[in-house]
Amino acid sequence: MSRTSIVVLVLFIAALGYLFSLGAGGTRKLQANVYQFLAPFLSSGSGIQKQITSVRSNLKSLDDLQGENNSLRVENRSLKATNQALRDVEHEVNRLRHALNYRERAVFKLVPAEVVARDPSTWWRTLTINRGKQDGIESDMPVVTDEGLVGKTTTVSANITVVLLVSDENCRVATNVEGTREQGIVTGERVAGQSPLLNLNFLSKQANLQPGQKAYTSGVGGVFPPGLLIGNVKDFRARELDGQAQLVPAVDLTKLEDVFVVVGRK
Amino acid sequence: MIFFLVLMVLVFVAQIAEFFIPPLDWMSNAHVYITPVLVFYGAMALPPPLLLVLVFWAGFLLDAVTAQIIGSHVEISFGSSILLYAILAGIMHGLRPLFARGRWEVHCIMSGICTSALLLGQYLMLSFRRGSIFFSREVWWQIGGPGLLAMIMAPLVFWALQWLARATAYPYLPRRGLV
Numbered sequence: 001m002s003r004t005s006i007v008v009l010v011l012f013i014a015a016l017g018y019l020f021s022l023g024a025g026g027t028r029k030l031q032a033n034v035y036q037f038l039a040p041f042l043s044s045g046s047g048i049q050k051q052i053t054s055v056r057s058n059l060k061s062l063d064d065l066q067g068e069n070n071s072l073r074v075e076n077r078s079l080k081a082t083n084q085a086l087r088d089v090e091h092e093v094n095r096l097r098h099a100l101n102y103r104e105r106a107v108f109k110l111v112p113a114e115v116v117a118r119d120p121s122t123w124w125r126t127l128t129i130n131r132g133k134q135d136g137i138e139s140d141m142p143v144v145t146d147e148g149l150v151g152k153t154t155t156v157s158a159n160i161t162v163v164l165l166v167s168d169e170n171c172r173v174a175t176n177v178e179g180t181r182e183q184g185i186v187t188g189e190r191v192a193g194q195s196p197l198l199n200l201n202f203l204s205k206q207a208n209l210q211p212g213q214k215a216y217t218s219g220v221g222g223v224f225p226p227g228l229l230i231g232n233v234k235d236f237r238a239r240e241l242d243g244q245a246q247l248v249p250a251v252d253l254t255k256l257e258d259v260f261v262v263v264g265r266k
Numbered sequence: 267m268i269f270f271l272v273l274m275v276l277v278f279v280a281q282i283a284e285f286f287i288p289p290l291d292w293m294s295n296a297h298v299y300i301t302p303v304l305v306f307y308g309a310m311a312l313p314p315p316l317l318l319v320l321v322f323w324a325g326f327l328l329d330a331v332t333a334q335i336i337g338s339h340v341e342i343s344f345g346s347s348i349l350l351y352a353i354l355a356g357i358m359h360g361l362r363p364l365f366a367r368g369r370w371e372v373h374c375i376m377s378g379i380c381t382s383a384l385l386l387g388q389y390l391m392l393s394f395r396r397g398s399i400f401f402s403r404e405v406w407w408q409i410g411g412p413g414l415l416a417m418i419m420a421p422l423v424f425w426a427l428q429w430l431a432r433a434t435a436y437p438y439l440p441r442r443g444l445v
Contacts, residue, residue: 001314002315004315005313005314005315007315008314008315008318008319009314009315009318012318012319012322012352015322016322016345016348016349019326019329019343019344019345019348020343020344020345020346022340022343022344022345023340024335024337024338024339024340027333027335027340027344028335030330030344031330031333031335031344034327034330034331035330035331038282038330038331041282042282042285045282045283045285045286046286048286049286117285117286118285119289119297120284120285120331120332121297121331121332121388122296122297122385122388122389122408122409122412123332123385123388123389123392124332124334128285139335154334154335155335164334169396170334170336170341190392190393190396190400191402191404191405191408192295192404
C-alpha cells in the first residue's frame with residue numbers, strides 16, 4: 001500500500017469517526033448547511049421540472065382538444081347557473097363570517113410555501129419547501145394545506161426546509177376520532193405502495209370505527225395543534241390487545257405543490 | 267485528475283437529479299438511483315486514494331439529504347452511507363482486474379447488486395433502530411427494483427464515462443473498452 005493510500009485512509013477513517021460522533025444538534029446543523037448549499041440547485045431543478053411538466057401536459061391531440069372543448073361548453077353553462085346561486089350563498093356566508101368574527105377565530109399564523117422537491121430516498125417520506133429560518137420557520141412546526149395535515153418540519157436552513165410527511169413511520173400524531181371518545185396515535189407505513197395509508201394505533205378493541213369517520217389531531221404532545229384533519233377511516237380491526245384503524249390521508253401527499261407552515265398563533 | 271473531478275461533479279449532479287425523478291408506481295414505488303452507478307464505476311476505474319474521496323463525497327451527499335433527526339436522536343448516523351459505499355466500492359474494486367481487461371458486464375451486474383445491497387443495508391439499519399423488521403412484496407421491490415434499473419442504466423453510464431475518460435486523457439483505462 002502506497003504512502004498516499006495510507007494517508008488518505010487515515011483521513012477517511014478520522015472524518016468518518018467525526019461524522020459518526022455527531023449528535024442530533026450537530027447533524028441538524030450540518031444538514032441545514034448542506035441544504036442551504038443545495039437550495040439554488042433545488043429551486044432551479046424545480047423550475048425546470050415544472051416547465052417540462054407544463055409542456056408535456058399542453059401537448060394534446062386535436063381529438064383531445066375537441067372533446068375538451070365540448071365538455072368545457074357544457075361545464076360553462078352549468079357554471080353560469082351555479083354562479084348565480086353562489087352569489088346568494090356568498091352574501092349569506094359574508095354575513096355569517098362577519099357575525100362569527102371568523103378572522104379572529106382563525107388562530108394560526110401561516111407561512112405559505114412551495115414544494116421544490118420530494119422524496120429523494122426510498123425509506124423516508126419527505127418534502128423540501130422553499131421557506132426557512134428567514135420566514136420564521138423552526139423545527140417541529142406543523143405543515144398543513146386547506147385540506148388537512150401534511151406533516152412537520154425537521155431540518156430548517158435559512159430559506160429551505162425539509163418536511164417529514166405524516167405518511168412516514170417516524171411522524172407520530174396524537175389523534176381523536178369524530179363522534180367518539182377514541183384517542184390513538186397515527187403513524188405512516190414503513191413501506192408504502194402507490195397510495196400511502198396511515199395507521200391509527202392504540203384504539204380500544206371496542207372502538208368499532210366506521211369507514212368515512214374523520215380523524216383529527218388531538219393536540220396532545222404539543223407539536224400539532226388540535227383540530228387539524230388527518231384523514232378518514234378506511235377500515236378498523238380489533239387486535240389481541242387493542243384496535244387499529246387504517247386512514248386515508250385527507251391530503252393527497254403525492255401531488256402537493258403548495259403548503260402552509262403553522263408558525264404560531266395569531 | 268480531470269476525470270476524477272468530472273466524476274465528483276457528476277455524482278453531485280446525479281444526487282440533485284434524484285430529487286426530481288419520481289418513484290415508479292408500476293414498480294411498487296421503486297426509486298431510480300444514478301449516483302451508485304457512477305460511484306461503482308469509480309470503484310473500478312479509480313486508484314484507492316481517489317476512490318476513498320469519491321466514496322466519501324457520495325456518501326456524505328446521500329446522508330445529507332436523507333438523514334432523519336427524530337426528536338433528540340439521529341435515526342441512522344450521519345456517515346453510515348459513507349461506510350456502506352466504502353464496503354461495496356471495496357468489493358467492486360476487487361474486480362478491477364476484470365475491468366482492466368475490458369469486461370464491462372461485470373460493472374453492469376455488480377452495479378445492480380451493489381445498489382440493492384446499499385438499500386438493503388439502509389433498510390436493515392432503520393429496522394434495527396425502529397425495533398421491528400419485515401419483508402413484504404413492496405420491500406423487496408423497493409430494494410430490488412432500483413438494482414434492476416441500475417443494471418439497465420449501467421452499460422450506458424459505463425459507455426459515457428469511458429468516453430469521458432478518453433476525452434480527459436485519463437491514464438487508467440481498460441485495455442479493451444467499449445469506445
